[in-house]
Amino acid sequence: MALRSDQSQERMHGREGSPWTGLWAVVAKEMADHLTGMRMRILEILIVLTAIGTVYAATQNLRETVGQDPFILLRLFTTAREPLPAFVGFLGFLVPLIAIALAFDSVNGEFSRRTMSRVLAQPIYRDALLLGKFLAGIFTLALVLATIWLLIMGAGMIGLGVPPSGEEVARSLWFLLATIFYGGIWLAVAMLFSIIFRQPATAALASIAAWLFFTVFWGILAGVLAPILQPVRYGFPEEIIAQAQTELTLTRLSPNTLYTEVMIALLQPTVRSVGLVLPIQLHGAVLGTPLPLSQSVLLVWPQLTGLIAATILLFALGYVLFQRQEIRA
Amino acid sequence: MGELVVETHDLTKKYGDLVAVDRLNLHVRQGEVFGVLGPNGSGKTTTILMLLGLTEPTSGNVRVLGLDPARQPLSVKARVGYMPDEVGFYDELSARVNLIYITKLNGLPRAEAYQRIEEALARMGLQDVADQPVRTFSRGMRRRLGVAEVLLKRPQLVILDEPTQGLDPEGAREFLNIIRNLKQDGITVLLSSHLLHQVQAIxxxxxLFHRGRMVLEGSxxxxxxxxxxxxxxxxxxVEGPEERIREALRQLPGARDVMREDHNRYRVVASEDLRAEAASVVVQAGGRLLGLGVETPSLDDIYARYFEEVHHGAAV
Structure with a gap:
C-alpha cells in the first residue's frame, strides 16, 4: 500500500517545479523585442494611418446625423466613405497581418540563431518558453489595438463633439476583445508554422497562404460545397433553407466569418440575427430598435467562444509538436 | 579523486533504427577535465543533451551531480553550465542584455545578477564591449561570451560542446587557458571535441567515442x-655501419622493435624512454650520432592506430 502511494505520487510529480518557471522573463524579453523591432514599427505606422484616414472620412459623413443616432461613436468604426472602406474592413486583414508578423519566426528563429539550446539549458521548461512567446504576442497585439481604440474614441469625441455613452464604451470594449482573439488565432497559426518549418520564410508564406485561403477562397468553396452536401432535389423551401444553412455553417469554419459576425452584432445594435431569418421569426419584433448589449453579446456568444476556442486549440497543437521536437539542429 | 559528478549506466539513445548512443557507461569525477572525443556523428552531442535532460534517453540511467536530469531538470540545469557548439546570441542585443536575460531565466535577484554579470564580463575580458550589439563580435568573442554566460550560474559542472572548433590557433590556445582556469576554480569540466591534438593537453x-560507443577511456x-x-x-x-647499429639498438634492454625508416634514420619502440642508452650504444658501435629525440604519443596516433586495428579485426 505504501509502495503504491509512493508510485502514484511519483507519477503525479513526474517533473519537479512549476512548468511556468521563467515565464515572465520570456514574456518581458519577447515584448521588448516586439515593441522595439522595426517590423512592429512599420505595422504600427500602417495601422495608425489607416485609423486616421477612415475615421476622418467617417466623421465627415456622420457630422450631418449627430443627435439623431444614439450610437454615433460606434458608427466611426463601421461607416465607409468612398473610396475608403470602413475601419473594421481594414482591421479584418490588418490584424492577421500583424499577428503573423509577430509570430512567424518565433520558434524557428531561435533555432536559426542557435539560441534555442542555450536558452533551454537554463532552468526553465519548454512550456514557459512557448507560452511566454505566445503571451508576449497577444499582449503586444492588445497594446496596439487598445491604443488605436483610444485614438479613435478620442478623435471621434473631438470630431463629432459627442461624449461616448456607457453602452458605446462597453460595446466597443467587447469588440476590442473579439479583435484581440481574432488576432490570437493568426498568432497561433503563425507560431504553429514556425514550429513545423525550420525556415522563417517558409513559415511566413504558409501563414499568409492559410490566411488568403480563409479570406478569399473559403467563401467561394463553401458556395460550391453546399449544393453537393445538401442538394435541392425537388425545390421544396425546406431544401433550399437546408442548403443555405449548410453553406452558412461551412463559412463559419473560417475565423474571418466569425469575426465579421461578432463585429456586426456588437457595433450595430439594431442587428437581431447573424444567420438566416425567416419572416415568421420576426413576427412581433419592432424593427429598427436597438438590442440591449447583453442580447447582442448573447447573439454572437457562439462566435465569440469559437474565436477563443480556436486560439487555444491551435496553441495546444503547437505546444504538443514543440514538446516532441528534438533540440538538435 | 572525489565523488562522481556524472555517472551513466548503459545509457542508450535511438533515433528510429539509428543508435546514436549505445550502452554508454561514463564516469566523470569531481574536479577533473574530461574530454569526450571522437569524429562528428559519434554520439557526443546526443550524450551531452541527455546529461542536461534536453533529450530523453531511450534506456539506461543518468546521474548528474546526484540528480536525474529527466526528473529534476530544473535542479540540474541550475547547477550545470552548458555552451553548445556554434553558440548563438540575440545579435541585435548587447552582450550585457543577453546576459541579463539569462540571469532572469535563472531567477537571480537583480542586484546579485548585475554583480555576477560584471564579474563574468571582466573575467572574460569583455567589459569594454559589453554594451555593443553581439553582431559586431568575432567568433572568439562569442565563445568568451558563452563562457561568461556559463559562469553566471556559478556552476559545479561545465559542459562545453566543441569549444575550440572554428577558432584560429591563437584563439584556441586562449580558450584552452580559460578551461584550465575553470579547473583551478574547482569546476568540473566535460568537453567534447573532434580536434584531438588541441584538447589533449588539458x-x-x-x-574516445566511435559510433555511439565509448571505445577507450583513460588518461x-x-x-x-x-x-x-x-x-x-x-x-x-646516425651515420655508420647499418648492421652493427641495428644490432646494438636491438640489444638494448626494454627495446621491442627497431626499424630503419630512412637512409640513416632509425626508430626504437620501447616501453620506457631509452634516449641516453641508445645514444651511448650507437656511439660504441661506431656510428656518428647526428640527432636524437623521443615522440610523445598523441591522441591522433592513438585514435588512428586504434581504428586501424578495429578495421583489421573487422576485415579478418
Missing amino acids: CDRVG VPELAQKVLAGAYHVWLQ
Missing part, C-alpha cells in the same frame, strides 16, 4: 600504453 582523462599516457603497446618512440639519426 584533459585529465578522455573517452592519454594510459591509452598510449594500451593501444600503442610501447608508449615511447625514440628516433635517432
Whole structure:
C-alpha cells in the first residue's frame, strides 16, 4: 500500500517545479523585442494611418446625423466613405497581418540563431518558453489595438463633439476583445508554422497562404460545397433553407466569418440575427430598435467562444509538436 | 579523486533504427577535465543533451551531480553550465542584455545578477564591449561570451560542446587557458571535441567515442600504453655501419622493435624512454650520432592506430 502511494505520487510529480518557471522573463524579453523591432514599427505606422484616414472620412459623413443616432461613436468604426472602406474592413486583414508578423519566426528563429539550446539549458521548461512567446504576442497585439481604440474614441469625441455613452464604451470594449482573439488565432497559426518549418520564410508564406485561403477562397468553396452536401432535389423551401444553412455553417469554419459576425452584432445594435431569418421569426419584433448589449453579446456568444476556442486549440497543437521536437539542429 | 559528478549506466539513445548512443557507461569525477572525443556523428552531442535532460534517453540511467536530469531538470540545469557548439546570441542585443536575460531565466535577484554579470564580463575580458550589439563580435568573442554566460550560474559542472572548433590557433590556445582556469576554480569540466591534438593537453582523462560507443577511456599516457603497446618512440639519426647499429639498438634492454625508416634514420619502440642508452650504444658501435629525440604519443596516433586495428579485426 505504501509502495503504491509512493508510485502514484511519483507519477503525479513526474517533473519537479512549476512548468511556468521563467515565464515572465520570456514574456518581458519577447515584448521588448516586439515593441522595439522595426517590423512592429512599420505595422504600427500602417495601422495608425489607416485609423486616421477612415475615421476622418467617417466623421465627415456622420457630422450631418449627430443627435439623431444614439450610437454615433460606434458608427466611426463601421461607416465607409468612398473610396475608403470602413475601419473594421481594414482591421479584418490588418490584424492577421500583424499577428503573423509577430509570430512567424518565433520558434524557428531561435533555432536559426542557435539560441534555442542555450536558452533551454537554463532552468526553465519548454512550456514557459512557448507560452511566454505566445503571451508576449497577444499582449503586444492588445497594446496596439487598445491604443488605436483610444485614438479613435478620442478623435471621434473631438470630431463629432459627442461624449461616448456607457453602452458605446462597453460595446466597443467587447469588440476590442473579439479583435484581440481574432488576432490570437493568426498568432497561433503563425507560431504553429514556425514550429513545423525550420525556415522563417517558409513559415511566413504558409501563414499568409492559410490566411488568403480563409479570406478569399473559403467563401467561394463553401458556395460550391453546399449544393453537393445538401442538394435541392425537388425545390421544396425546406431544401433550399437546408442548403443555405449548410453553406452558412461551412463559412463559419473560417475565423474571418466569425469575426465579421461578432463585429456586426456588437457595433450595430439594431442587428437581431447573424444567420438566416425567416419572416415568421420576426413576427412581433419592432424593427429598427436597438438590442440591449447583453442580447447582442448573447447573439454572437457562439462566435465569440469559437474565436477563443480556436486560439487555444491551435496553441495546444503547437505546444504538443514543440514538446516532441528534438533540440538538435 | 572525489565523488562522481556524472555517472551513466548503459545509457542508450535511438533515433528510429539509428543508435546514436549505445550502452554508454561514463564516469566523470569531481574536479577533473574530461574530454569526450571522437569524429562528428559519434554520439557526443546526443550524450551531452541527455546529461542536461534536453533529450530523453531511450534506456539506461543518468546521474548528474546526484540528480536525474529527466526528473529534476530544473535542479540540474541550475547547477550545470552548458555552451553548445556554434553558440548563438540575440545579435541585435548587447552582450550585457543577453546576459541579463539569462540571469532572469535563472531567477537571480537583480542586484546579485548585475554583480555576477560584471564579474563574468571582466573575467572574460569583455567589459569594454559589453554594451555593443553581439553582431559586431568575432567568433572568439562569442565563445568568451558563452563562457561568461556559463559562469553566471556559478556552476559545479561545465559542459562545453566543441569549444575550440572554428577558432584560429591563437584563439584556441586562449580558450584552452580559460578551461584550465575553470579547473583551478574547482569546476568540473566535460568537453567534447573532434580536434584531438588541441584538447589533449588539458584533459585529465578522455573517452574516445566511435559510433555511439565509448571505445577507450583513460588518461592519454594510459591509452598510449594500451593501444600503442610501447608508449615511447625514440628516433635517432646516425651515420655508420647499418648492421652493427641495428644490432646494438636491438640489444638494448626494454627495446621491442627497431626499424630503419630512412637512409640513416632509425626508430626504437620501447616501453620506457631509452634516449641516453641508445645514444651511448650507437656511439660504441661506431656510428656518428647526428640527432636524437623521443615522440610523445598523441591522441591522433592513438585514435588512428586504434581504428586501424578495429578495421583489421573487422576485415579478418
